[in-house]
Amino acid sequence: MTIRIFVTGGTFDKEYNELDGRLYFQDSHVHEMLKLGRSKVPVEIRTLMMVDSLEMTEGDRRIIVENCLRCPEDRIVITHGTDTMEDTARVLGEAITWKTVVLTGAMVPYKFGSSDGLFNLGSALAFVQTLPAGVYVAMNGRYFRWDVVHKNRKTGEFEEAGS
Amino acid sequence: MTIRIFVTGGTFDKEYNELDGRLYFQDSHVHEMLKLGRSKVPVEIRTLMMVDSLEMTEGDRRIIVENCLRCPEDRIVITHGTDTMEDTARVLGEAITWKTVVLTGAMVPYKFGSSDGLFNLGSALAFVQTLPAGVYVAMNGRYFRWDVVHKNRKTGEFEEAGS
Amino acid sequence: MTIRIFVTGGTFDKEYNELDGRLYFQDSHVHEMLKLGRSKVPVEIRTLMMVDSLEMTEGDRRIIVENCLRCPEDRIVITHGTDTMEDTARVLGEAITWKTVVLTGAMVPYKFGSSDGLFNLGSALAFVQTLPAGVYVAMNGRYFRWDVVHKNRKTGEFEEAGS
Amino acid sequence: MTIRIFVTGGTFDKEYNELDGRLYFQDSHVHEMLKLGRSKVPVEIRTLMMVDSLEMTEGDRRIIVENCLRCPEDRIVITHGTDTMEDTARVLGEAITWKTVVLTGAMVPYKFGSSDGLFNLGSALAFVQTLPAGVYVAMNGRYFRWDVVHKNRKTGEFEEAGS
Numbered sequence: 009m010t011i012r013i014f015v016t017g018g019t020f021d022k023e024y025n026e027l028d029g030r031l032y033f034q035d036s037h038v039h040e041m042l043k044l045g046r047s048k049v050p051v052e053i054r055t056l057m058m059v060d061s062l063e064m065t066e067g068d069r070r071i072i073v074e075n076c077l078r079c080p081e082d083r084i085v086i087t088h089g090t091d092t093m094e095d096t097a098r099v100l101g102e103a104i105t106w107k108t109v110v111l112t113g114a115m116v117p118y119k120f121g122s123s124d125g126l127f128n129l130g131s132a133l134a135f136v137q138t139l140p141a142g143v144y145v146a147m148n149g150r151y152f153r154w155d156v157v158h159k160n161r162k163t164g165e166f167e168e169a170g171s
Numbered sequence: 172m173t174i175r176i177f178v179t180g181g182t183f184d185k186e187y188n189e190l191d192g193r194l195y196f197q198d199s200h201v202h203e204m205l206k207l208g209r210s211k212v213p214v215e216i217r218t219l220m221m222v223d224s225l226e227m228t229e230g231d232r233r234i235i236v237e238n239c240l241r242c243p244e245d246r247i248v249i250t251h252g253t254d255t256m257e258d259t260a261r262v263l264g265e266a267i268t269w270k271t272v273v274l275t276g277a278m279v280p281y282k283f284g285s286s287d288g289l290f291n292l293g294s295a296l297a298f299v300q301t302l303p304a305g306v307y308v309a310m311n312g313r314y315f316r317w318d319v320v321h322k323n324r325k326t327g328e329f330e331e332a333g334s
Numbered sequence: 335m336t337i338r339i340f341v342t343g344g345t346f347d348k349e350y351n352e353l354d355g356r357l358y359f360q361d362s363h364v365h366e367m368l369k370l371g372r373s374k375v376p377v378e379i380r381t382l383m384m385v386d387s388l389e390m391t392e393g394d395r396r397i398i399v400e401n402c403l404r405c406p407e408d409r410i411v412i413t414h415g416t417d418t419m420e421d422t423a424r425v426l427g428e429a430i431t432w433k434t435v436v437l438t439g440a441m442v443p444y445k446f447g448s449s450d451g452l453f454n455l456g457s458a459l460a461f462v463q464t465l466p467a468g469v470y471v472a473m474n475g476r477y478f479r480w481d482v483v484h485k486n487r488k489t490g491e492f493e494e495a496g497s
Numbered sequence: 498m499t500i501r502i503f504v505t506g507g508t509f510d511k512e513y514n515e516l517d518g519r520l521y522f523q524d525s526h527v528h529e530m531l532k533l534g535r536s537k538v539p540v541e542i543r544t545l546m547m548v549d550s551l552e553m554t555e556g557d558r559r560i561i562v563e564n565c566l567r568c569p570e571d572r573i574v575i576t577h578g579t580d581t582m583e584d585t586a587r588v589l590g591e592a593i594t595w596k597t598v599v600l601t602g603a604m605v606p607y608k609f610g611s612s613d614g615l616f617n618l619g620s621a622l623a624f625v626q627t628l629p630a631g632v633y634v635a636m637n638g639r640y641f642r643w644d645v646v647h648k649n650r651k652t653g654e655f656e657e658a659g660s
Contacts, residue, residue, distance in 0.1 A: 456619030
């Protein structure tokens, strides 16, 4: 069973540009993180885009949906910025019901010492192997269905809407 | 749903003693790792022992089994050295069939830069929330049932026995 | 011989705000870095300001000069943003000739994995103990007199002006 | 002015073997550390041996002395285990008076998160550029002449003998 991983950017993959002091995207760190985790899960990784999720457009989301629909794999992890993760989850959730899709990301860039990225990637890979078909967000060690997930902007934590 | 975490030692929690250059156990890093992962999974953590798994005795394994049987939680993660993880899994698997128990560990101590510990803890916490009752090992991003898991000593990777 | 350390901010001390994805200043990391380096050099640390050096004003520079003049120590390290380090060095160099003052900083925040901060702090502390009176910049493992130092904005490296 | 760096092993360069859980030597990390420090100091690096300093023989020390005598550079940094650093310093100090030689090392391997190695290398490179001819140990942010340096085994810190 091969897992498909789609990279879309987000905090996960931000780096520090030491010449101008800004955060930017270079390459995805997903390969490096899987290596660090000694992962032996068969994966196919493809970078769809490298954007801050606040700047993700509906066109970008269509590209993500189409790639999920078209790829041969039934189990898909998507790395994504946390700010609009619930929006992309909703678009995916309304379009895909027979594959297991798990979105994950990070509050702190992987390259910074205190990142939650490796923990989240480990949990997303596990959830995608075990959850039934549907679209989910994996953050804070938990999983949330696409139709209830909500990011609390004050705490930075994900929770069930209305909870 | 509260997850029980039992700490037993293993590479996971080894530290470097700068006075004598040896590796030793001090406290468990599980709290710190869950904090780094921004985990919001309700957990109860208890340290049962702090031993290198090569030195784990049958008495130690009985203590682990008894604690799994006795605790109120139905979902349990055990941090454990990788060298005899399959032995403890077997003892647990033969004794417990109505709870989900996931053993995990690390090839490199958490305190060393290149540790797989955070990735493994993320995946173990996810597996324990989603797998049916039974005893499993979560390593290398994968999960293995207790009656087939085997550590390949040449590669350091876990695989299905006979595979 | 006590070394005075004045903290003024700069990349050195920037942190990542996980709620808004911006870099900001919280506390100085100098104490933590000296502890990590197992430093036994007697030091007195005082935070004068916490600013990005691009936003440092002439008023800020006067505060730095006055503190250098007024403090009882003859050997002073100043942590400072790299963008205008040469400007502050010039103001100090014109005002102070009988104390050894070494400015240092970092290209990447200390809290990010790939920071040069610990290396630079180690070299600055060494230079301040051994260089004769005068004002210097310690970066890239080297030291530069205040009247020749220049940051090359293309490479991010410090060099002698005109070299 | 080119600095010569001789690598002899020591805690500095120890790595964790994830297959047997032991610490061992692979390659020196000095190149990587200088890159991390954005060092622009011209250096020539040569590995003379890779040994735990407790196992360093008089023959090893003769090799170190001969290399220091023979190399064209007048300023030399030696990375060395801390346990017998003072012994090697003494042998060097009695043989070499017209070059500046600085020994340094680390209490914790560079590859482990909490290492003092980068700080020490930064300070050693600075001391070797500024101290007069003689043999020194650079540890704990300080420098010590070869004929007074002493490692306090209880604290792990270097101090002046008799102090």
